[in-house]
Amino acid sequence: MANRASRRGAGADSGGSAAAARAALFCAVIARIPRGRVASYGQIAALAGLPRHARHVGAALRDLDDDDAVPWHRVVSSSGRVSPRDDPAAGAIQRALLEAEGVRFDARGRIDLRRFAWRAGP
DNA sequence: GCGATGACTTCGG
DNA sequence: CCCGAAGCCATCG
Numbered sequence: 001m002a003n004r005a006s007r008r009g010a011g012a013d014s015g016g017s018a019a020a021a022r023a024a025l026f027c028a029v030i031a032r033i034p035r036g037r038v039a040s041y042g043q044i045a046a047l048a049g050l051p052r053h054a055r056h057v058g059a060a061l062r063d064l065d066d067d068d069a070v071p072w073h074r075v076v077s078s079s080g081r082v083s084p085r086d087d088p089a090a091g092a093i094q095r096a097l098l099e100a101e102g103v104r105f106d107a108r109g110r111i112d113l114r115r116f117a118w119r120a121g122p
Numbered sequence: 123g124c125g126a127t128g129a130c131t132t133c134g135g
Numbered sequence: 136c137c138c139g140a141a142g143c144c145a146t147c148g
Contacts, residue, residue, distance in 0.1 A: 016146075018145085018146095019145075019146070022145090040130085040131090041129070041130050041131085042130065042131060045130090050144095052130095052131090052142095052143055052144065053130090053143085053144065053145080054129095054130040054131065054143090054144095055127095055128055055129085055130045055131090055143080055144070055145085056128095056130090056144070056145065056146090057129080057130080058128075058129035058130065059128070059129075059145085059146085060129090061129055062128085062129055072129085075129075076129090077129085077130070077131085078130075078131060078132085079131090082129085083129040083130075084129080085129050086129090090129085091129095094129095108136095
């Protein structure tokens with residue numbers, strides 16, 4: 001996998017192999033999100049078998065690389081809001097990507113989770 | 123080992 | 136509905 005993720009002082013997996021494993025796990029779950037739908041960080045963590053690790057889902061996405069084919073843009077906060085991060089431009093990109101998939105934002109920039117929230121299929 | 127940090131979540135005002 | 140505070144958990148300095 002083209003993983004150049006090594007943002008933090010930690011090399012790709014120096015001591016962070018556990019984190020890398022979780023990241024891969026989260027990515028696997030995120031990859032299951034259908035196009036045109038969104039899921040919350042906590043939801044991803046729970047589906048990955050790690051409830052209460054919502055923050056680490058975000059951390060994993062934060063470490064992602066541009067080459068990674070992960071639909072990170074389908075991950076939003078539990079409020080259906082795009083989480084603010086260092087670069088506000090990324091938020092605009094995320095919104096654009098979601099809108100391109102058919103996800104609609106309201107005037108306040110919020111997503112109608114009643115319509116777009118992903119539910120794990122039966 | 124401790125204090126600080128963070129793409130979060132939930133509760134109370 | 137918006138804002139602030141507390142909780143949770145692994146990683147970092």
